[in-house]
Amino acid sequence: MRRRSLARAGLGTLxxxxxxxxxxxxxxxxDPEAPPEVLAESPSAGxxxxxxxxxxxxxxxxxTEAKPIxxxxxxxxxxxxxxxxxxxxxxxxQSCHGRSGAHVKKPADGEARAPxxxxxxxxxxxxxxxxxxxxxxxxxxxxxxKGSAHDANQVACASCHPMHVAEDPMLQPAAERPExxxxxxxxxxxxxxxxxxxxxxxxxxxxxxxxxxxxxxxxNSHGSMGDFLLARQNVNETCxxxxxxxxxxxxxxxxxxxxxxxxxxxxxxxxxPTLLRTRGPRLCQQCHQAAFHPSTAYTAGGxxxxxxxxxxxxRNCMNCHPEVxxxxxPSGPRFTR
Numbered sequence: 001m002r003r004r005s006l007a008r009a010g011l012g013t014l015x016x017x018x019x020x021x022x023x024x025x026x027x028x029x030x031d032p033e034a035p036p037e038v039l040a041e042s043p044s045a046g047x048x049x050x051x052x053x054x055x056x057x058x059x060x061x062x063x064t065e066a067k068p069i070x071x072x073x074x075x076x077x078x079x080x081x082x083x084x085x086x087x088x089x090x091x092x093x094q095s096c097h098g099r100s101g102a103h104v105k106k107p108a109d110g111e112a113r114a115p116x117x118x119x120x121x122x123x124x125x126x127x128x129x130x131x132x133x134x135x136x137x138x139x140x141x142x143x144x145x146k147g148s149a150h151d152a153n154q155v156a157c158a159s160c161h162p163m164h165v166a167e168d169p170m171l172q173p174a175a176e177r178p179e180x181x182x183x184x185x186x187x188x189x190x191x192x193x194x195x196x197x198x199x200x201x202x203x204x205x206x207x208x209x210x211x212x213x214x215x216x217x218x219x220n221s222h223g224s225m226g227d228f229l230l231a232r233q234n235v236n237e238t239c240x241x242x243x244x245x246x247x248x249x250x251x252x253x254x255x256x257x258x259x260x261x262x263x264x265x266x267x268x269x270x271x272x273p274t275l276l277r278t279r280g281p282r283l284c285q286q287c288h289q290a291a292f293h294p295s296t297a298y299t300a301g302g303x304x305x306x307x308x309x310x311x312x313x314x315r316n317c318m319n320c321h322p323e324v325x326x327x328x329x330p331s332g333p334r335f336t337r
Contacts, residue, residue, distance in 0.1 A: 250326030
């Protein structure tokens with residue numbers, strides 16, 4: 001019994017020692033194990049840093065500005081109790097905007113004020129703007145940012161994410177938000193994707209314009225392993241997130257439905273029912289032209305009259321074959337039941 005107690009005491013000492021070793025150094029004291037470059041960039045050791053922290057910036061950038069920045073104090077970036085945030089250090093705004101000592105100084109008469117080390121906006125290089133963001137926001141949904149479509153096209157984080165606001169509208173909003181807030185994400189995407197903006201106004205579309213879903217429900221704008229920045233591995237897996245009844249497995253599978261929903265459906269909007277790329281029976285006859293039915297394409301010639309005109313006018317293949325995504329009925333190999 002005494003040996004077991006001593007063993008437990010030794011294990012407790014090891015755990016306590018490991019915890020104390022991992023505890024961060026008190027503020028104002030340098031961590032001896034930190035890399036040399038981190039110690040060299042501390043506000044007291046480097047040149048060009050503005051003194052006064054956030055207060056020095058707010059003396060000019062207050063609520064009277066066209067784009068006020070004071071609301072950033074209500075965000076997670078301003079949480080001083082979390083040492084991972086920009087405002088946890090004495091740099092404050094300079095954690096993202098870089099050394100601003102020359103910017104804070106009043107310029108001489110007739111001279112322009114010196115800019116900050118890192119500027120944000122359409123005239124600044126995207127890689128320079130994104131560097132402060134990517135220094136903290138890595139992993140998770142952003143692990144595929146490098147080499148993604150937006151990275152390759154030099155899209156800046158600040159082009160979509162407003163930082164000096166209490167709540168970022170690009171993030172998931174609460175359900176009770178007004179419609180204009182719920183549509184903010186789609187409006188940001190449509191600035192660069194006008195074709196998709198036009199498609200959601202067609203007679204059949206996903207409820208993006210109503211604010212009942214967001215672009216990020218299907219796409220990961222920060223990069224993805226799938227095509228089209230899809231949030232999941234492929235088109236079907238993304239669709240099954242909402243349309244689980246189409247997943248299967250089915251006893252009788254429809255090959256194109258199993259392969260890719262996009263073969264028959266236009267995801268962002270269509271002028272045909274149920275987001276179809278074209279109306280039936282023409283959609284079906286792109287693959288089915290010879291089996292059990294006349295092999296000629298149905299046309300409107302000779303209307304009104306017998307088939308094939310009858311089969312085109314007010315009729316559809318799905319009148320008889322409704323289970324086009326697959327069937328579990330023993331008598332359903334033709335998707336009739």
